[in-house]
Amino acid sequence: MALYPHPRLDDVSLETALHALADSCRLGIVRRLDSQTGELSCQSAAQAGEVPKSTLSNHFKILRGAGLIRTRAAGREYLSSLRREEFDARFPGLLDTVLRQPRD
Amino acid sequence: MALYPHPRLDDVSLETALHALADSCRLGIVRRLDSQTGELSCQSAAQAGEVPKSTLSNHFKILRGAGLIRTRAAGREYLSSLRREEFDARFPGLLDTVLRQPRD
Numbered sequence: 432m433a434l435y436p437h438p439r440l441d442d443v444s445l446e447t448a449l450h451a452l453a454d455s456c457r458l459g460i461v462r463r464l465d466s467q468t469g470e471l472s473c474q475s476a477a478q479a480g481e482v483p484k485s486t487l488s489n490h491f492k493i494l495r496g497a498g499l500i501r502t503r504a505a506g507r508e509y510l511s512s513l514r515r516e517e518f519d520a521r522f523p524g525l526l527d528t529v530l531r532q533p534r535d
Numbered sequence: 536m537a538l539y540p541h542p543r544l545d546d547v548s549l550e551t552a553l554h555a556l557a558d559s560c561r562l563g564i565v566r567r568l569d570s571q572t573g574e575l576s577c578q579s580a581a582q583a584g585e586v587p588k589s590t591l592s593n594h595f596k597i598l599r600g601a602g603l604i605r606t607r608a609a610g611r612e613y614l615s616s617l618r619r620e621e622f623d624a625r626f627p628g629l630l631d632t633v634l635r636q637p638r639d
Contacts, residue, residue, distance in 0.1 A: 445636045449557035453550050528632040532549045 435495055435502045440514070440521035443498040448522055451497030452529050456482060457490050461499060461513065465530060470503075470510035499526075539599055539606045544618070544625035547602040552626055555601030556633050560586060561594050565603060565617065569634060574607075574614035603630075 452458055460476045477487050491511065494500045498518055502511045518526055556562060564580045581591050595615065598604045602622055606615045622630055 444559075445633070445638075446557050446559050446562065449553050449633070453553035453557050455548075455550050458550065522636055524628075524632045525636065528628045529549070529553070532626055532629065534549075 434504070435492075437495055437501055437514075438498050440498045440517045443496075443521060445522065448497045448499070448518075448525065451493050451499055452526075454490070454493075456487075457494055458529075460490065460494060460511075461526070462530060464500060464511060464513040465515070465526075470505075470512045472508050472510060473502075476511055538608070539596075541599055541605055541618075542602050544602045544621045547600075547625060549626065552601045552603070552622075552629065555597050555603055556630075558594065558597075560591075561598055562633075564594065564598060564615075565630070566634060568604060568615060568617040569619070569630075574609075574616040576612050576614055577606075580615055 452461065456477065459478065463476050463478065464471060473487060473491060477490070482490075491500070491502060494511075495502060498514055498521065500511045501514050502509050504510075515526070556565065560581065563582065567580050567582065568575060577591060577595060581594070586594075595604070595606060598615075599606060602618055602625065604615045605618050606613050608614075619630070
């Protein structure tokens with residue numbers, strides 16, 4: 432089973448982090464992962480029945496590339512969790528500030 | 536002389552704001568406008584001699600569309616300024632948090 436690459440946070444630029452958060456589907460995934468401590472399957476994290484699987488995979492790839500999430504294989508599922516502490520250490524206050532913004 | 540459209544901040548989504556900030560050239564423009572109170576010409580704000588004019592125009596358009604800057608015509612120049620108070624009221628703490636992130 433393929434292992435996904437996860438960057439070191441030092442290698443993630445601010446622009447990459449902001450771009451990853453600049454999408455309502457990806458923001459939703461991050462919010463859902465943030466609202467619970469454990470891991471979620473991609474489908475549970477995305478709650479996106481209408482979104483094509485390839486689109487969803489790309490969203491998760493962008494989130495991984497920004498150091499926001501970690502994905503691991505668990506049997507036939509892929510489980511994702513937020514890299515909260517690492518991300519907060521790299522970009523102090525950024526995720527908290529984004530997540531507490533008023534929702535449209 | 537063409538007048539640029541400027542959105543009401545209420546009409547700007549968080550995703551649009553984050554996308555506007557998710558680019559090193561645009562972040563540079565915002566930093567430069569933030570570091571002084573007045574207006575800057577596009578060239579002064581961008582300090583981007585190598586960047587094609589059309590690319591630069593597009594960056595300014597994206598910043599205007601996100602409610603980050605206001606551009607007005609002044610003779611043969613276009614002067615831009617940050618919509619700091621309005622943006623801060625719409626997205627509390629966001630711009631401060633982004634601008635104080637460690638530079639790469």
